[in-house]
Amino acid sequence: MAGKREKDTARRVLDEAGGTMAREAGIGLADRPAPLWQLLVLVNLVSARISADIAVAAARELNEAGGTTAEGMAELTWQQRVDALGRGHYVRYDESTATRLGECAEFARERYGGDLRRLAEEAEGKRTRLTKALQEFKGVGPTGADIFCREAQQVWPWLRPYVDKLARKGADRVGLPTSAEELAELVGGDDLAAFCAGLVRIARERDLAEKVTAQAA
Known part of the structure; x- marks a missing residue:
């Protein structure tokens, strides 16, 4: 069962870094x-x-x-x-x-x-x-397939929870569990794609991770 601290941190991730790449692109x-x-x-x-x-x-x-x-x-x-x-x-x-x-x-x-x-x-x-099918498109490799699935779980619930390696790295950086199932417990299914996108940003931007963890202190 997810604790209050983890849920609060997950909400901060959504507030500070959440939002899918698709939304950013106007899709x-x-x-x-x-x-x-x-x-x-x-x-x-x-x-x-x-x-x-x-x-x-x-x-x-x-x-x-x-x-x-x-x-x-x-x-x-x-x-x-x-x-x-x-x-x-x-x-x-x-x-x-x-x-x-x-x-x-x-x-x-x-x-x-x-x-x-x-x-x-x-x-x-x-x-x-x-x-495998996604990688039949030229230019899409394993990482690209992960990105597609991470975003598509918003509209394809059967993919949930899809938490790729980079999202798990972001979760670890802010003290959250790294298993897909435990992370999925922290937010609603409709927010999971945005949450994972936020964790990816945190994995890439140390300042963002520090901002989220500082708020938790």
Whole structure:
């Protein structure tokens, strides 16, 4: 049973650092083809050696340009994708990423009819099947698959609790338990994705961890 101190710390994590990457990118995540595709694009962008803030900005620009669905992304020209990435300051990998996103869009259309809900259907409740399928998209490796699942548990409850290695590191940094089940007890299911995203930020930003722990003292 979770104690009051752990629950208070979890609430501080949500207040100070919570919020999914999808929300930051302006994606109204839902179990529908368009937002699931937009999450996959965001994951693809953040998987490169580039800051999360830039990846989020680039995702917003791609959506503004019309790449909100696999169909829309495929219909954008390569140059339109490059230009959108440039507006988001995603300039180091803009040309290769523009190519890769076009290939991912075509694969999504051919393999899933542009509807990534079929990923969940074909996984049949097995996380390993889902992460393996996600890695069939160019640019998405094990870390990217973790990010997708961590965020998608907001709308795919069967994934819960999905707490990846980096989120567990953040939990340990602020004195919380590191098992997925114990962390899930600290917040409601609807808040779990945001909570895990906050723990990831804490794992990456020592100042944020210190702020949360200082409030607990």
